Amino acid sequence: MSVQISASDVNKLRQQTGAGMMDCKKALVEANGDFEAAVDYLRKKGAKVAASRQDRDSNEGVIIAKSAADGKSGIVVEVNCETDFVAINADFVAFAQKIADVALTEKPASLEALKALTLDGKVIADALIEQTGIIGEKIDVSKYEVATADKVIAYIHGNYRLGVLVGLSADAEGANEAGKDVAMQIAAMNPIAIDKDGIDQSTIDREIAIAKEQIIAEGKPAEMAEKIAQGKLNKFYKDTTLLNQEFVKDSSKNIAQFLDSVSKGLTVTVFKRVQLGA
Structure with missing residues (x-):
């Protein structure tokens, strides 16, 4: 004799798991009305779907950047799916926001540590598998960055396509607006370091070598190459x-001069830039 499955039971299972109505009804039928067994059924279904999607590319998704209430820290996470149709879905964005909130509160040391944390009573790694089962696309968290400073500003560019954190040296008057301007600069200009001290020597050596080859190829004497290459290197730093x-x-100023005009000595101590799929 089959067990009668009520609409309220289906709705209760749907509220708890986020699975579709027909999936919830089928799970309850398969589990003979046993609620816990139905949840297990849906989780196993999610795991099967996830396993079948492991080789798929999940290059769509959202970037969430957030700063803490005290302004002393911030995080960026990239939560991926397979299609832009899912990426713009409000439920998917809300799920990514929840992961970002956990990251901001706990500040785990790594992406793996983030996935081991708990979200709504589930380990995030399991929640990702569950969402894969519900949505039918591979869902994952691929990037996680954290920044700490005296003042951290978070900025999301476009429709969750790019996230930036800027850490300033002081929580000075005007720091919020200045930090947002600098974050927009980072989003647009994609700097590789705060200043030249942040560029590794191998990159510098490569730029000098390329410049010298260009100079000699232009027919200029080899003895001039070193001097001209240094000039090109300075242009590289500026760019x-x-x-x-x-x-x-304001093209009359560089970023260092702009920040100094906001508050004497104000500067950037850290920045993070995460672009979807990059």
Whole structure:
């Protein structure tokens, strides 16, 4: 004799798991009305779907950037799916926001540590598998960054396509607005370091070597190459290091000068830039 499955039971299971109505009804039928067994059924279904999607690319998704209430820290996470149709879904964005909230509260040491934390009573790694089963696409967290400073500003560019954290040296007057301007600069100009001290020697050596080859190829004497290459290197610093970049909102200043004009000595101590799929 089959067990009668009530609409309220189906709705209760749906509220708890987020699974579709027909999936919930089928789970309760398979479990003969046993609620816990129905939850297990849905979890196993999610695991099977997840296993079948492991080789799929999940290059769509959202970037969530958040700063703590005290302004002393911030996080960026990238939560992925397979299609932009899912990426713009409000439930998927809300799920990513929840993961970001856990990351902001706990500040785990690594991406693996983040996935081991708990979200709504479930380990995040299991919640990702569950969402894969519900949505039918591979769902994962691929990037996680954290920043701490005297003042951290978080910025999300576009429709959750890019996230930036900027850490400033002081919580000075005007720091919030200035930090947002600098975050927008980072989003647009993609610097590789705060200043030239942050660029590794191998990158510098490569830039000098390329410059010398270009100079000699142009027919200039080899003895001039070193001097001209140094000039090209300075241009490289100006283009690629944040504090030396021309401020996009006021080309008469670089970022270092702009921050100093906001508050004497104000500077950037850390930044993080995470772009979807990059």
